[in-house]
Structures are given as structure tokens and as C-alpha cells.
Amino acid sequence: MSRRGSPPIGPGDHDGVVAFGGGSAIDAGKVVAFMSGQSRPLWDFEDVGDWWTRANPAGIAPVIAVPTTAARAPRSAAPG
Numbered sequence: 001m002s003r004r005g006s007p008p009i010g011p012g013d014h015d016g017v018v019a020f021g022g023g024s025a026i027d028a029g030k031v032v033a034f035m036s037g038q039s040r041p042l043w044d045f046e047d048v049g050d051w052w053t054r055a056n057p058a059g060i061a062p063v064i065a066v067p068t069t070a071a072r073a074p075r076s077a078a079p080g
Contacts, residue, residue, distance in 0.1 A: 016062035
């Protein structure tokens with residue numbers, strides 16, 4: 001994605017975005033999915049006032065996120 005507003009997904013018949021990785025990689029995938037159908041540059045959606053309402057909801061591609069980081073949940077050594 002460039003500052004000039006080039007589309008983050010190239011031409012083709014894409015069903016959505018699959019993002020692998022940790023938090024930053026998944027966040028980047030969400031931005032690609034969000035920007036795939038928008039006509040404005042990314043900064044036009046900055047969290048200022050109601051700028052988020054400028055987004056075209058129909059232009060947001062579906063996202064599948066696959067986290068590859070280990071969870072910090074407690075683990076039990078004993079079965080059950």
C-alpha cells in the first residue's frame with residue numbers, strides 16, 4: 001500500500017485475506033482487507049471524530065486470521 005492510494009490487493013477474483021503471524025502481521029492483513037475496496041487514502045479514516053463513517057462497508061474484504069504466537073494460558077501437566 002502506498003501513500004498514493006494504490007490498491008493493496010491486485011486485480012483478480014479474491015474472496016478475502018488470510019493473515020498469518022502475530023499481532024502486527026494480523027493487523028496488517030486487516031488493513032489490506034479494509035483498504036481493498038476503499039476509494040480514499042488510509043489516513044482519511046483516522047480515528048478523529050466520525051471519520052470512520054467515510055468507510056464503504058461493502059468494500060471490506062473478509063479476513064481469516066491465523067495467530068502463530070503461543071497463548072499465555074495456564075497449562076496443566078496432569079491429564080483431565
